[in-house]
Amino acid sequence: MTEQLANDSLDNDYDVVVAGGGAAGLNGALMLARSRRTVAVIDAGEPRNAPADGVHGLLGRDGMPPAELLARGRAEVRSYGGHVVSGEITGATRTEHGFTIELADGRSVRARRLLVTTGLTDELPDITGLRERWGRDVVHCPYCHGWEVRDRAIGLLATGPMAMHQVQLFRQLSDDIVFFTHDGPELTAEDGERLAARGIRVVTGKVTAVETDGEGITGLRLADGTVVARNVVAVGTRMVARAGFLGDLGLPAIAHPTGAGRYIPADPTGRTEVPGVWAAGNVTDISAQVGAAAAAGAMAGAQINADLVEEEIRAAVDARAS
DSSP: OOHHHHOOOOOSEEEEEEEOOSHHHHHHHHHHHHTTOOEEEEEOSOOTTTTOSOBOSOTTOTTBOHHHHHHHHHHHHHHTTOEEEEOOEEEEEEETTEEEEEETTSOEEEEEEEEEOOOEEEEOOOOBTTGGGBTTTEEOOHHHHTGGGTTSOEEEEOOSTTHHHHHHHHHTTOSOEEEEOTTSOOOOHHHHHHHHHTTOEEEOSOEEEEEEOSSSEEEEEETTSOEEEOSEEEEOOEEEESOGGGGGGTOOOEEOTTSSEEEOOOOTTSBOSSTTEEEOGGGTOTTOOHHHHHHHHHHHHHHHHHHHHHHHHHHHHHHHHO
């Protein structure tokens, strides 16, 4: 049976709908299903880490292919009665008893609570050939991909406010690092001193293309035609939360304090400023790796269950009094 055929049908009502079926969403759903909550995970099937060969930094599962990790998670959620459904959520509106969730295919479902774990989109610079190598020899996270590109000729493409931090992390992994200023912030004298002290060469000017030989990256081409030989490109993406459907609930994505993108704010338990809506994973923590996202999903699932318990206690007390 294929994964598509294995998807569950969607009921009309649930205690909780989880928007997004990555590590955060599945772990949140697992906690809720084990607490005997009715829960549906609705997933658009576009995981951020799909291009990667393996998940790294996750204890006990280091190197596991992302698709395999998600398949195991879906099976675990289903084993406790949770539903995992393919679909794209396009809208969410408040009702007297919770929310109505609208899907792109015309279906709708009601839920008492909503857990948003839809992750984010990595927006790459508009440089010829960059997107095609994304997740292979164009990377962004030293903790996710650094070991795999260790000791190689790495070019760091400065594209945002975190470039100076990012380049020093990659310098820990290779002594052959070139910092391309591209369209990043202007380097200060202190920045130049720090780069020079670590043996990081600086190349100024715009990068216009990634050069390849059919098997991998061979260099970066500058606007003046110069090609600087490199095997790996590290780049800071603009990370944007996939949560446009929250706009009708008054919960739009806002600029992240680091300037690195847009996110949905939430407190440490995952609770957002909109009652009944929680968020976990990269949609609210743009730097979270898989383990941190899963842990946040578990926390949010437990908090949602506790919130529902309190609601049920209040209803029982009122019923007993009357």
